[in-house]
Amino acid sequence: MNFLANKKILLAITGGISAYKAVILCRLLKKANAHVQVVMSKAATEFVTPLTFQAISGNPVLTNIFDDSASNDAMAHIHLVRDCDLFVIAPATADCLAKIAHGFADDLISALVLARNPQKCPLLLAPAMNNQMWENQITQENIAKLATQNGVKISYPAAGSQACGEIGVGRLVEPEFILEEIAMTLAPKILANQKVVITAGSTFERIDSVRGITNLSSGKMGFAIAKAAKFLGGDVCLIHGGTQLENQQFTFALFDYLQIQRIKIQTAEQMYNEVMQNFHENSQKIFVSVAAVADYRPSKVVDFKLKKNNFKHSQNLNAISLIENPDILASVAALPENQRPFCVGFAAESENLHEYAKQKLTKKNIPLLVGNLIQDGFGGENNKIILFDKYNNIKELPPDSKDNLAIEILKYAKNMLENK
Numbered sequence: 001m002n003f004l005a006n007k008k009i010l011l012a013i014t015g016g017i018s019a020y021k022a023v024i025l026c027r028l029l030k031k032a033n034a035h036v037q038v039v040m041s042k043a044a045t046e047f048v049t050p051l052t053f054q055a056i057s058g059n060p061v062l063t064n065i066f067d068d069s070a071s072n073d074a075m076a077h078i079h080l081v082r083d084c085d086l087f088v089i090a091p092a093t094a095d096c097l098a099k100i101a102h103g104f105a106d107d108l109i110s111a112l113v114l115a116r117n118p119q120k121c122p123l124l125l126a127p128a129m130n131n132q133m134w135e136n137q138i139t140q141e142n143i144a145k146l147a148t149q150n151g152v153k154i155s156y157p158a159a160g161s162q163a164c165g166e167i168g169v170g171r172l173v174e175p176e177f178i179l180e181e182i183a184m185t186l187a188p189k190i191l192a193n194q195k196v197v198i199t200a201g202s203t204f205e206r207i208d209s210v211r212g213i214t215n216l217s218s219g220k221m222g223f224a225i226a227k228a229a230k231f232l233g234g235d236v237c238l239i240h241g242g243t244q245l246e247n248q249q250f251t252f253a254l255f256d257y258l259q260i261q262r263i264k265i266q267t268a269e270q271m272y273n274e275v276m277q278n279f280h281e282n283s284q285k286i287f288v289s290v291a292a293v294a295d296y297r298p299s300k301v302v303d304f305k306l307k308k309n310n311f312k313h314s315q316n317l318n319a320i321s322l323i324e325n326p327d328i329l330a331s332v333a334a335l336p337e338n339q340r341p342f343c344v345g346f347a348a349e350s351e352n353l354h355e356y357a358k359q360k361l362t363k364k365n366i367p368l369l370v371g372n373l374i375q376d377g378f379g380g381e382n383n384k385i386i387l388f389d390k391y392n393n394i395k396e397l398p399p400d401s402k403d404n405l406a407i408e409i410l411k412y413a414k415n416m417l418e419n420k
């Protein structure tokens with residue numbers, strides 16, 4: 001899902017201590033194969049030298065509206081912002097926000113903001129400052145004014161300890177998050193105004209207060225689909241059980257930051273209830289059922305820890321009696337037509353993939369099924385998938401990262417939805 005490759009990013013740095021984090025952002029952008037042109041305010045150069053950014057971006061850094069020596073362009077304050085896909089100011093100080101909220105153009109960065117065409121070049125502002133400066137009514141008025149402007153997005157500052165020793169809101173958002181926000185801004189919005197509900201991960205069916213029946217689903221594919229749907233402009237609701245995401249804390253924090261609705265459940269019944277709440281109204285939606293849902297659950301759950309003796313003295317010495325869980329995907333697919341979303345199912349098989357996948361497509365009565373062999377994708381970052389649709393089309397996608405495959409699956413679903 002590299003929406004950054006070959007994109008031209010104009011990265012402006014203004015004078016705050018978090019300017020050092022902009023170095024990391026610049027590096028991350030370059031790693032994602034974006035072209036980065038850095039401009040710095042005079043105050044920013046007191047914190048980090050232009051040479052640092054020049055070395056990392058691979059381009060001369062501009063700092064002065066009147067100095068054309070770095071670029072050989074006497075009109076750099078106009079041209080730079082004409083020739084880029086996105087203008088990012090990180091960190092944006094209180095002073096910078098005040099200037100651009102009031103149309104000043106007395107230095108390179110404020111002139112570039114004023115000279116930009118909002119239709120062609122979005123502006124992403126990542127403010128950072130002392131918490132009192134952030135909370136100051138003037139700053140709040142400035143940011144509120146900027147937030148309503150055409151093509152302006154704000155990466156709101158985070159709370160925590162600050163360089164000045166105080167604690168509060170005003171920290172620059174972590175560069176990794178700004179990177180994701182930039183990628184999201186540049187992604188094509190093919191799912192704009194489209195509600196997308198996704199299930200992911202494993203369910204956990206309780207036996208007693210500590211034991212249960214579960215599975216090893218990593219949740220990676222479902223989380224990748226939720227993120228991809230958000231990047232493509234969808235209104236996303238992710239309902240998930242247990243996951244084995246290696247970077248779970250980061251992923252959860254990123255989802256919160258990107259405002260991806262995330263509902264954590266434990267059991268199949270809870271997942272069923274959360275899913276079903278989404279499909280009452282008469283509107284076109286997409287449901288992607290990636291979760292590995294336990295087909296059965298213990299018929300009796302006790303609220304204490306069973307002792308060995310409890311098992312020994314029970315009637316069924318060697319058995320836990322099970323009852324069937326609802327099939328969430330089949331239930332959604334069986335909704336009346338005016339409530340039913342476009343359903344995408346998953347089939348992870350250890351053998352006979354084509355045969356089982358086609359059977360599932362028919363049995364669950366869904367338009368699209370994503371099949372993969374467990375040995376190709378289970379738990380890993382990559383996958384090898386085959387798309388089976390209700391018109392008997394079979395599309396085998398080349399092996400790829402789950403992030404990239406998520407985009408392909410959603411594009412295929414959207415295409416089917418539009419052409420049905």
Ligand code: C5P
Pocket residue numbers: 199268289290291292293294295325326327328329330344345346347360
């Ligand atoms: O045939 P099977 O139930 O394994 O099909 C897997 C597909 O069905 C997946 O998309 C999975 O998320 C969904 N499923 C479900 N509820 C269940 C079992 C599976 O939604 N109880």
